[in-house]
Amino acid sequence: MDERDAKIEKLEELLKNQEVSAKMLVRRDLELTRAYEKLEELGQLKSDFVSVVAHQLRTPLSVTKWSLDMLWEISKKTLTPEEVRVLLRGRESNERMIRLVDNLLNVDLHEVGKVQYSFNSISLADQAESVVEQLMPVATKRNINLVFKRDGEIPNINGDDEKLSSVIQNLIENALKYTPKGGDVNVGVAKKEEKVVVSVKDTGIGIPKAEKDQLFKKFYRGENAIKTVTEGSGLGLFIAQKIVRRHGGKIWFESEEGNGTTFYFTIPLEGIK
Amino acid sequence: MDNKINLLVVEDEPFLRDLLLMKFKQEEIEVKYAADGESALEAAKENTPDAILLDLVLPGMSGFDVLDKLKEQEETKDIPVIILSNLGQEADIEKCKEKGATDVLIKAHSSPSAIIQKVREIIEG
Numbered sequence: 250m251d252e253r254d255a256k257i258e259k260l261e262e263l264l265k266n267q268e269v270s271a272k273m274l275v276r277r278d279l280e281l282t283r284a285y286e287k288l289e290e291l292g293q294l295k296s297d298f299v300s301v302v303a304h305q306l307r308t309p310l311s312v313t314k315w316s317l318d319m320l321w322e323i324s325k326k327t328l329t330p331e332e333v334r335v336l337l338r339g340r341e342s343n344e345r346m347i348r349l350v351d352n353l354l355n356v357d358l359h360e361v362g363k364v365q366y367s368f369n370s371i372s373l374a375d376q377a378e379s380v381v382e383q384l385m386p387v388a389t390k391r392n393i394n395l396v397f398k399r400d401g402e403i404p405n406i407n408g409d410d411e412k413l414s415s416v417i418q419n420l421i422e423n424a425l426k427y428t429p430k431g432g433d434v435n436v437g438v439a440k441k442e443e444k445v446v447v448s449v450k451d452t453g454i455g456i457p458k459a460e461k462d463q464l465f466k467k468f469y470r471g472e473n474a475i476k477t478v479t480e481g482s483g484l485g486l487f488i489a490q491k492i493v494r495r496h497g498g499k500i501w502f503e504s505e506e507g508n509g510t511t512f513y514f515t516i517p518l519e520g521i522k
Numbered sequence: 523m524d525n526k527i528n529l530l531v532v533e534d535e536p537f538l539r540d541l542l543l544m545k546f547k548q549e550e551i552e553v554k555y556a557a558d559g560e561s562a563l564e565a566a567k568e569n570t571p572d573a574i575l576l577d578l579v580l581p582g583m584s585g586f587d588v589l590d591k592l593k594e595q596e597e598t599k600d601i602p603v604i605i606l607s608n609l610g611q612e613a614d615i616e617k618c619k620e621k622g623a624t625d626v627l628i629k630a631h632s633s634p635s636a637i638i639q640k641v642r643e644i645i646e647g
Contacts, residue, residue: 302581307608308535311629315541318633347630358611366610 292361295381299357303350310350313343354483356467359491366412366495370405373413373445373516374438379418381436392430395421400439406516412492413516416500419485420449420512427477428453428509443518444498450511456504464502465490473506489514527645531555532562532588533606534580538629542575545634551641559583563591566598572645573624575637578607578614586621592639593622603643606637 287495317340328336358364381397388395408427417436424434439446454473456464463469468483473482486500493500493514529546533539534557546553554569556562558581566574578585584600585607592598602624609612610628618626622645627637 304608307628307630310540311608312535312537312541314630315538315634318635319541319545322635351628354611363611363613365616 296357296361299353303354306350307347307460310343310347314340314347317343318393349482352482352488355488356484358445359488364491364495365411366409368409371408371410371413372403372405373408373417373447374399374403376410376414377417377436377438377447378506380414380421384418384421387425388434389423391425391428393425393428394433395425396433396435398435398437402438403445404439404518406445406496406518408496408516409492412497413496416489416492416514417447417449419489420447420514423485423509424449424451424512426481427474440518441515444515445518446515448511448513450509452509455506455508455510456502457506461504465500526546526550526552527573527641528552528569528571529554529641530562530565530569530574532557532574532576532580532585533584534558534577542634542637548552549638551638558582559585559591561587562588562594563598566592566601567595570597571601573602573604573641575606575641576623578609578618582608586617589618589621604608604640604644608630 317336320335321340325333355364378399380399381395385395421434421436428434428451433450434452435448435450437446437448437450439448454477456471457473460471461467463484464471466483467487470481470483470489490500493516496516498514498516500512500514502510502512529551531539531542531546531553533542533555534587536557539555543553543555554565554571556565561578562574562580565571576585576588580588585605589603589605591601592601599622603622604626605618605623605626606629607626608629610626610631615626625640627640632640
């Protein structure tokens with residue numbers, strides 16, 4: 250009888266413990282749900298904040314842009330070289346701010362997964378060639394030898410042409426920005442196994458080993474990059490990585506500080522829809 | 523015969539509006555303007571412009587609602603509407619096109635000359 254009582258007592262104790270555990274689980278579940286809701290709320294708040302700030306910034310930036318554009322058109326023939334320089338610097342700064350606001354909005358959209366992609370059969374080689382042509386005046390101005398090379402027949406991929414062009418443009422602009430005068434920037438497109446590989450190789454300042462893991466992080470800029478060019482938001486590569494990954498591809502680089510960098514990205518031939 | 527382009531600009535920011543009006547005047551384009559949705563709808567009915575440049579963020583009625591109304595009304599449904607706004611996210615652009623806008627321009631990305639060029643392209647074909 251004593252043994253039976255002891256067993257019952259033990260069973261009751263176990264049941265009680267189970268009940269306590271179940272209650273704790275329910276409470277923890279509730280806490281986690283609340284924390285998750287709070288986080289979602291904060292995320293939404295951040296998105297709303299970025300969106301409102303960005304749009305509020307765009308209006309005065311448009312006012313400045315339109316005023317400077319009109320002043321330039323009206324007076325470009327009568328201005329002294331010094332006045333032209335001042336006006337053009339004003340326009341450059343304005344364009345830089347507009348790009349920064351665009352990037353801030355883009356980052357937020359990428360983070361909340363609200364970027365819309367439109368997938369079509371496109372030629373990455375044609376895209377890269379066209380971006381190279383578009384950036385040729387910048388390269389010439391900086392006395393950098395910008396070369397495009399298409400390696401054999403390259404099949405089309407399934408991708409968003411505007412977004413992939415912006416990735417190629419970002420990589421080439423970075424290469425031009427961080428390569429000293431007289432240097433080289435080589436852009437190549439090739440087919441490798443079941444992928445198309447785009448490469449942008451420069452003879453620029455390179456990326457310090459210690460910073461290799463940081464480069465694709467939001468707002469990150471290399472120490473030597475900041476010393477070379479003060480302007481830059483540290484958002485370009487972050488966005489580029491998001492776009493490439495959305496296409497099922499990879500983006501990476503090989504570099505040695507002081508000896509140039511090569512950025513690569515691949516897009517699989519059987520693209521994601 | 524008067525072949526002048528006749529435009530309606532719907533913009534509530536006075537300085538941007540003045541700049542646009544100045545630019546259009548230089549190009550000898552006839553412009554009427556409205557600073558809110560209600561007066562835009564009235565002006566569109568009265569004048570039947572060749573095209574409407576429409577901002578999306580307006581006091582009172584939003585540009586999206588104005589666009590809906592313009593496309594509903596018999597007298598205005600065929601007038602090309604070019605959205606000129608700083609709400610340039612893909613979802614907004616998509617929404618405008620679905621509602622019947624002919625094109626969407628982002629103010630911060632478009633110079634006054636580029637806007638005029640677009641207007642001419644749309645009207646003159």
